[in-house]
Amino acid sequence: MTSTMTATGIDAVVSAVVTTVVDAWNRHDMKAYSALFTEDADFVNVVGMHFRGRPQIEAVHIDLHRTIFKNSNLRAVSTAVRLVNDQIALAHIAWEMTGAEGLPGWNVPELRKGMMSLLLVGSGDRWLITAAQNTESVPLELPK
């Protein structure tokens, strides 16, 4: 380990990654989106499918942005960041999306909401996403 990442430093790094994620999504530029991931990255989407490796993540997202997400718009509502250690950070992003289309067996509301976690690895200013998981939010009260 040659660098020491501070809590403030990692907040700025992750904020820049999240901005790039959101901008790439909204331009439907899935090359730029996928370039944020490590070659061996894992990705679990909102319907529980597990994609393995940057090439698969890119291919799936290209297809989705030609179809159901072609008019979608993503917004990061809030981001919580935690350093797991000097070279690993965990981010939880509450997001909203409009303009997505559903599929047979999968209805989406006009305003989608969800929670995405990103696991980032890196040092200095060079951080990449090595794992992502996305979960659609369902508004409900948990029982006590």
Next chain:
Amino acid sequence: MTSTMTATGIDAVVSAVVTTVVDAWNRHDMKAYSALFTEDADFVNVVGMHFRGRPQIEAVHIDLHRTIFKNSNLRAVSTAVRLVNDQIALAHIAWEMTGAEGLPGWNVPELRKGMMSLLLVGSGDRWLITAAQNTESVPLELPK
């Protein structure tokens, strides 16, 4: 770093954690379940709620296992493990569940399926979950 974890070693460690997760769930022993998490752990449940810290994870799960999950039975179908570095491992667990009850606004099928990721930190035989996210699987075909 004083130890070097091998791919084989981490498979056995994570397998033991997953067995404990499943056994604790099926005994509805949420003290044992929560004891697997670090004090600062994050947990995103299948409806996108983000819980922070072991005490909150424990309290929520105690309530759920008194109510909608009191007759639920969890099974780990398959587990994929990847070492992120010497002290961090990532597991993806495909799971099935029977006996869970739904809630107003949240219907659950008789046989639930999902994907849970666990981020584990540790060394040697002492590994704990520092982040978990769960996503319910929806059976559908992605568009090409």
